Amino acid sequence: MVSDIEVSQSVQPEKIQDIAAKIGISQEQLEVYGTDKAKIALHKFDHLPRKGKLILVTAITPTPAGEGKTTVGIGLDDALNLIGKKSIVAIREPSVGPVFGIKGGAAGGGHSQVIPMEDINLHFTGDLHAIGIANNLLAALIDNHIYQGNELDIDVKNITWKRSLDMNDRQLRLFVGGLGNHASGIPHEDGFDITAASEIMATLCLATDLLDLKERLAKIVIGYSRKGEPVTAGQLKAEGAMAAVLKDAIKPNIVQTLAHNPAFVHGGPFANIAHGCSSLIGTDLALKLGDYVVTEAGFGADLGAEKFLDIVAPRLGKTPDAVVLVATVRALKMHGGLNKKELNEENLDALKNGLPNLLRHVHNMHEVYGLPTVVAINKYPTDTQAELDLVREECQRLGINAIEADVWGQGGAGATELAQEVVKLADMPADFTAIYDKEDPIQDKIEKVATKIYGADGITVAGPAKKSIKKLEHLGYGNLPICIAKTQYSFSANKNSLGAPKGFKVPVKEIKVNAGAGFIVVSTGSVMTMPGLPKAPAAEKIDVTADGKITGLF
């Protein structure tokens, strides 16, 4: 089988200036990085009105079988262009760390990829590095403030700001720094998160421009004083230098799909402790330049789409014109109880057992939020006609079309029917209903997401979380939207509970404010924010030739 990197390297990219010109971006509005990557000079588009239809690609609850949400998003974008629509795909940019572990790249797959995939997966245009520097500058300023006399009386036992590194490195999860002699800091517990999990990433992805970003950075709560008052980055005079470091990272990156359609690849926050969507700035700009904008949200629709609709959309001032819910027959059979080795055989019973997962997501998007929705069946060679028919029939009972797409094998040509359906849906009047009001008490907001979206019977709130809720509401953070960190593998907080579980409550364990990003993080269990490497890291296979061609990236 030909690997993604081989498919990717078999296509000669067009000059990025020519790609940008397709959506009306002139040379002067581009900051080119090499021949096939560029950043877009933001302020040059301030005057333009939005014109595009917004298409949100989301998915069923993820399984080890793989759903291919990004691949479908890219393929759909190519298909829209193929049927004559000016469409731009706006997706997240990958982190470097996971490339060395198991995960592999995050730039689509097969014939639906964005290129140059090696660069996009490695340093790209340096955004992750800039975010890391801004994050660690703030960390250094905090510890330096304490070391130099601690005027703000920061409680070293209550610093919530962590350092960040774009590397899968479990060794750095928990450490005690500031050891050694008097000149080497103040000993205290600390930890590194992978850079994508930094609040700076979430903040950048929700900012509307550089000044808005700077204001948000100033609001970041880095910990508490010994009196229990929040201490902010602004009190440390950190926001100017942090924003300066991020002045280029905030500009959307433009690359191309394998079919030479423009793609915005910008920002990549986690989808559990953060909102998991590409930058608001990129989406906004795409809406000004394209007739259709295909964007995606991380993990399943209970996490990514919910956060897009409840956190991003209010800031963007626009809800999606259509939702594409990606599913695979294989993944649904896993939800129905099969293991990964049993997926190659037809199994209608297992599929039937697993379908409620898809149907609950469909219900949520279509009935709860009121958005025009289509199911995209990301096709595999092992899918049988009977299986595909079953998925289609079950969706049709809910009034939803399920359409097969072979984007991995055929690119846009494999998704023209899906594209036609999307165009049709996006022209329909939507009747969006928010599932909570931002003025609701924090606990109510959590309860509404849990019951309306997860299908839970309710929530249980642990003692410390209750105290935090009270404190945050007292401090004036109560009207922020909530961002629930929950396992992505289940509607419930139990990762082994597949399908469409019922009769469970969602345990709320910890509450924290991300005042820069502008949301309250609600933890329902331990969330891994610094991955480790596996026994045989992917790094061992990566190599480069004398003239700089990368191999073994997968």
Add this chain to the structure above:
Amino acid sequence: MVSDIEVSQSVQPEKIQDIAAKIGISQEQLEVYGTDKAKIALHKFDHLPRKGKLILVTAITPTPAGEGKTTVGIGLDDALNLIGKKSIVAIREPSVGPVFGIKGGAAGGGHSQVIPMEDINLHFTGDLHAIGIANNLLAALIDNHIYQGNELDIDVKNITWKRSLDMNDRQLRLFVGGLGNHASGIPHEDGFDITAASEIMATLCLATDLLDLKERLAKIVIGYSRKGEPVTAGQLKAEGAMAAVLKDAIKPNIVQTLAHNPAFVHGGPFANIAHGCSSLIGTDLALKLGDYVVTEAGFGADLGAEKFLDIVAPRLGKTPDAVVLVATVRALKMHGGLNKKELNEENLDALKNGLPNLLRHVHNMHEVYGLPTVVAINKYPTDTQAELDLVREECQRLGINAIEADVWGQGGAGATELAQEVVKLADMPADFTAIYDKEDPIQDKIEKVATKIYGADGITVAGPAKKSIKKLEHLGYGNLPICIAKTQYSFSANKNSLGAPKGFKVPVKEIKVNAGAGFIVVSTGSVMTMPGLPKAPAAEKIDVTADGKITGLF
């Protein structure tokens, strides 16, 4: 007074393609970053022969008064171009971390700068970030190897590889990582160096091409097994992925001086634990494209120039055609015993007391190494005629011209006389003598540098260092050049011993092999490889406007 950033921002950069064209680099040979920065596609110049004369800019022993070596180097380059010579300046690229501390930028000063100085001082083209990732990937692979079973039997008490971050952060100097539960690594002591101090930086700066870099990376010793055998990056299969991460960082960066002359700004290793010179690849390429190449070496001539001549030149296969030794009257008066507040008044006695520092460096360059040498007096408004005359006279006693240059105030126009002298010297036959043979025993090599260059009576070798020397010679590392880490503030190992001290011995405290970079690091005292921030960090003053213009960088 107008600040450096204001002078820098007052000049409109020419398009980098036009700058590159001045030295015969075509569009196809450039990888442009924005409009005013680019990387040069290396392998496209393999066939070209070298033609340039190499000019090494070095300095007296640094003082808080400032010497302005980089500023003189850039001004000299502009002056050479002004008098009709095709000259390229090849200098180090700055680190981000120090920008937030006290140091300020490192891109020249006044009217002798390379631009865009904000970008060069912040992320530039991402080289430091790539080096950090390569460094930390290796660190993660080491700890992961131990965590996954430790097949190589790495001794956790004898891991010499540290992590790196481009930040002034004393808190990270010494830490214990791998804390927490079983899934979170193996507890052991560890530390971060600032990225410029990483062996990867030194290795990249001494590599001849990407394959040579990969081979060197494989040789890096990361620590020792419990049997005491060295463990290398190659044994961890790390070199392919590390080289892949560095595939762009290895390409020289081209920018321009304020006078729109091409400047290579590439690589920036420490000048104590490493060799302190810009990349060998950049210098080599400049020698192919320019008639003159002005390069500089870090700190005073006892450190930077010695390392250029004994580590870099043998690999480059070329020694300098002329040496420019930068001094200021103010700094020499500090060497003569004045403090910083006393420098504005004429003081011939102090100057006379301080001059032996300059004269010993002159002697070393001219007599010991046998290189044509000129002294550049970097002029300040407070210098009196009598002071300038005294410096000139004392140099002339050694047969050396001392020439005033006002590059800060006038750029190249302030250094045309210096440029004429450099041209004259570079045409003279040089008679270079190496001060040691690489086959000399390690201890002899150290002794030769100490006595011939520092003016020491000899060396004293501590017990552990003696053991290390024996071990490294046994392991086959004995024929590597040495890289002495000594205070930059004195010829001796005592930073308070200014001028030209005599009657001292150099204490050798620790010996370590940097097998990737290809030298033996000899420590004569504790060297700071992770700086801290001051009470009022420069970061507090840095800001950015709505349209991305950086202010307050210094």
